[in-house]
Amino acid sequence: MNIGFLGCGNIAQAMIVGLLDSGLKPSSITVLTRNQKKKKFYEKNSIKRLAVSKANLAKFDFIFLCVKPKDVKDAIEGSGINWENTPLVSVVAGISSQKLQKFANSERVIRIMPTTSAEFGKSITAIYMAERQKKQIIKLIPLLNKIGSTIELSSEKDLHEFTAVVGSGQAFIMEALKQYDDKLLKFSKNRNAASKNLAMFISSIAQHIELNNGIEASIKKIMSPKGTTYSGLKALKKNKISSVFKSAFKAAEKRSKEIQNEY
Numbered sequence: 001m002n003i004g005f006l007g008c009g010n011i012a013q014a015m016i017v018g019l020l021d022s023g024l025k026p027s028s029i030t031v032l033t034r035n036q037k038k039k040k041f042y043e044k045n046s047i048k049r050l051a052v053s054k055a056n057l058a059k060f061d062f063i064f065l066c067v068k069p070k071d072v073k074d075a076i077e078g079s080g081i082n083w084e085n086t087p088l089v090s091v092v093a094g095i096s097s098q099k100l101q102k103f104a105n106s107e108r109v110i111r112i113m114p115t116t117s118a119e120f121g122k123s124i125t126a127i128y129m130a131e132r133q134k135k136q137i138i139k140l141i142p143l144l145n146k147i148g149s150t151i152e153l154s155s156e157k158d159l160h161e162f163t164a165v166v167g168s169g170q171a172f173i174m175e176a177l178k179q180y181d182d183k184l185l186k187f188s189k190n191r192n193a194a195s196k197n198l199a200m201f202i203s204s205i206a207q208h209i210e211l212n213n214g215i216e217a218s219i220k221k222i223m224s225p226k227g228t229t230y231s232g233l234k235a236l237k238k239n240k241i242s243s244v245f246k247s248a249f250k251a252a253e254k255r256s257k258e259i260q261n262e263y
């Protein structure tokens with residue numbers, strides 16, 4: 001398998017590290033960059049580098065498009081790649097398949113939405129492609145499952161909501177976790193110990209959910225009738241915790257739709 005990454009920033013690097021850690025051979029990966037800014041990264045990971053302008057010299061099973069929305073048109077059109085021979089897998093938020101197809105002058109376009117948790121094999125990656133492109137996923141899904149799990153979306157519109165809830169959503173939880181960070185700092189020896197305690201606290205939540213097969217069952221295990229947890233949860237519900245998150249999801253979804261109209 002030969003995979004190209006057009007752009008080698010945050011998300012491309014996270015995916016590459018995750019793929020290599022999962023056992024993919026470094027010789028299977030080529031980064032297509034327009035300069036040598038990321039030299040340290042591709043040298044450290046023993047992966048190949050090809051100038052974007054020479055990208056048409058190699059043959060790829062997929063090329064992951066990993067540039068910012070404003071750079072999509074230049075990156076696709078300026079690469080000289082014959083996109084009719086190479087499936088384009090875009091990780092870019094807010095640029096529709098229709099626009100990607102227009103820039104690439106090819107129908108072979110797939111959209112995915114991974115997270116930087118790909119770096120440690122924990123990306124929940126959404127995939128959307130038109131019905132006639134479905135045969136491409138036979139190779140793509142096993143590849144993406146190496147960096148976490150995959151969810152196939154039946155409507156492209158759902159990518160906006162998915163990006164808001166899963167893509168941006170980790171940061172929303174982190175923002176809420178700042179409340180715990182402050183308290184744990186008070187109880188811990190120093191900042192380093194507080195960070196370790198916070199990490200243990202959060203991973204224990206994930207384990208609870210996995211072991212008990214869901215959130216409600218996990219809460220039930222922690223909560224006793226009329227106890228401290230019961231009182232705290234009642235206060236959270238009274239203060240409409242669900243509305244706080246819903247408003248963040250809506251705002252992020254709205255922004256994703258705006259980006260679509262900007263480019």
Ligand SMILES: NC(=O)c1ccc[n+]([C@@H]2O[C@H](COP(=O)([O-])OP(=O)(O)OC[C@H]3O[C@@H](n4cnc5c(N)ncnc54)[C@H](OP(=O)(O)O)[C@@H]3O)[C@@H](O)[C@H]2O)c1
Pocket residue numbers: 006007008009010011012032033034035037038052066067068069071074075076078091092093113114115116167
């Ligand atoms: N970061 C995330 O958590 C995340 C998650 C999911 C999806 N995404 C999507 O991934 C995309 C990239 O995000 P990022 O955070 O990885 O951005 P980033 O760190 O800024 O990386 C973007 C890369 O694109 C390269 N680039 C720009 N124009 C190019 C061109 N014409 N030809 C070749 N390479 C070009 C840049 O190279 P130079 O060094 O030459 O400037 C840079 O390495 C965004 O569209 C975003 O929606 C990001």
